[in-house]
Amino acid sequence: MTTLDVDVAVIGAGTAGLSARREVEKAGKRAILIESGHYGTTCAREGCMPSKLLVAAADAKHAVDGASRFGVRVEAARVDGAAVLARVRAERDRFVGQVVRLTERVPAGERLRGSARFLDRTTLLVGDDTRVRARAVVIASGSSPWVPPPFDAIRERADLSADVFEWRALPRTLAVVGTGIVALELGQALHRLGVETAFFNPFDELGPFTSPRLQRAARALFARELELHLGITETSARVVQGGVRIGWVEDGAHHERTFERVLVAAGRRSNLAALDLAKTGLPLDAQGKPPWDRRTCQCGDSPIFMAGDVIGRRQLLHEASDEGHIAGANAACFPEVTAHVRRAGLAIAFTDPQIAIVGRSFAELPHAEIATGEVSYEEQGRARVMGANAGLVELYAERASCRVLGAEMLGPSVEHLAHLVAWAVQQGMTVQDCLSMPFYHPTLEEGLRTALIALAKKLDVVGGCRVEDLPDECPGM
Ligand SMILES: Cc1cc2nc3c(=O)[nH]c(=O)nc-3n(C[C@H](O)[C@H](O)[C@H](O)COP(=O)(O)OP(=O)(O)OC[C@H]3O[C@@H](n4cnc5c(N)ncnc54)[C@H](O)[C@@H]3O)c2cc1C
Secondary structure, three states: OEEEEEEEEEEOOOHHHHHHHHHHHHOOOOEEEEEOOOOOOHHHHHOHHHHHHHHHHHHHHHHHHOHHHHOOOOOOOOOOHHHHHHHHHHHHHHHHHHHHHHHHOOOHHHEEEOOEEEEEOOEEEEOOOEEEEEEEEEEOOOEEEOOOOOHHHHHHHOEOHHHHOOOOOOOOEEEEEOOOHHHHHHHHHHHHOOOEEEEEEOOOOOOOOOOHHHHHHHHHHHHHHOEEEEOOEEEEEEEEOOEEEEEEEEOOEEEEEEEOEEEEOOOEEEOOHHHOHHHHOOOOOOOOOOOOOOOOOEOOOOOEEEOHHHHOOOOOHHHHHHHHHHHHHHHHHOOOOOOOOOOOOEEEEOOOOEEEEEEOOHHHOOHHHEEEEEEEOOOOHHHHHOOOOOOEEEEEEEOOOOEEEEEEEEEOOHHHHHHHHHHHHHOOOEHHHHHOOOOOOOOOHHHHHHHHHHHHHHHOOOOOOOHHHOOOOOOOO
16 A cells, blocks of 8 residues: 655546646645546536537538528538537547646646545545545546436436547437436537437426526427427336337327437536545535535535535536635645635526526526516517527616626527626626626627616616617617
């Protein structure tokens, strides 16, 4: 048994773990970075980047398919599935290579390969033969896809999101289990690339929306294009010749259908089980999670810190990175621990139309104390110009202060509007502050202004320009 003594042990060489390690190095302390799997991070290897590469291919096909509505005639596009997937892999491998090189720049003596688990609060066993004694530990072990019953019984025949990027050809038919962000991004992209795709969810929910109006709008909008089976019961799955036969009950009727492939994208669970956290003496909740503070990333008052997907809160790249920095800096200085100000919430799904939740969601707000401004993108000027006129945005402001608090968004390119709103939320801007900012014409941002004007009217306030002068100057604002 080898024993290593370090200041900080970091479990996981993903985005959060790499950020944490950097902070320890900056503080002049000795870290050891422990990784049980491949270097390269979930983001680059099987998450953000390859999924967006697949969406980009689907966008290209969709643009060609929709060209005739602008009077641009093109022969029917043919998707070369093998070529699409080869580009996804080639670009993915470039991104992964960059991260691997970055990780391997960490001196070899400061890296360990193997699975880590706790022996006590500050001692880890890595693999079978290395003991690490640390002054503090950062858990950045990420998350893994959850496979719900009955699909766990056919696990070896089901695909998880990471498997999609290893396909050599597109299937003819696909069942997608789940209607969350990952399921919608991948499922819609594959549908647009010509795969006959059907979505299944025992719940009546689609996407991350917490506003009932946005939920309804999203269900109606995606149902125009996608085959959705929501609120289903008695789901069954068995392997048959040529694929998987799925059975389900919908509106009282029993259905069965065979799909060449089944993509299970029903959410992700924290990688905690293998860590043996019970040995730390920390109190654990029903899911085996210790207490955790979002401003310090500390677990109780212990020398243990957590960062990234493992927390199971907002499983997003920038959150993992921020938490890694906070956890690493605090672990390096433990027992001195500093509370950090967190950024405004921002989550985006690269579906079409896009989805975003900004600042505080509808469900997180005290409804009696907020006003809602909204805009439909059905008639919005620039959206119509682009032939992308679909969607709804709700913008929330505090009645007492007129401060913008959050938004739920469904519409064309809302990734950009979401950033504007997130910046306004974080800056504590009021509805009037936002309205005094410039808006170019004709842009999708003008839709945001329509929602702000609706809010200003409800709050009975005016911005840097007169509210009554703003709308209707030009068509389609
Ligand atoms: C399909 C998909 C699309 C996504 N798209 C987006 C997007 O568009 N935008 C966005 O912001 N986010 C997106 N995400 C989420 C984003 O990828 C994650 O939030 C982020 O990568 C999490 O980083 P992390 O460091 O917490 O975990 P990871 O990068 O997963 O790192 C955890 C590491 O810990 C290692 N590990 C686990 N247990 C142990 C152990 N016991 N001992 C040692 N090592 C261990 C693992 O092998 C892993 O390498 C997407 C995710 C998926 C799956």
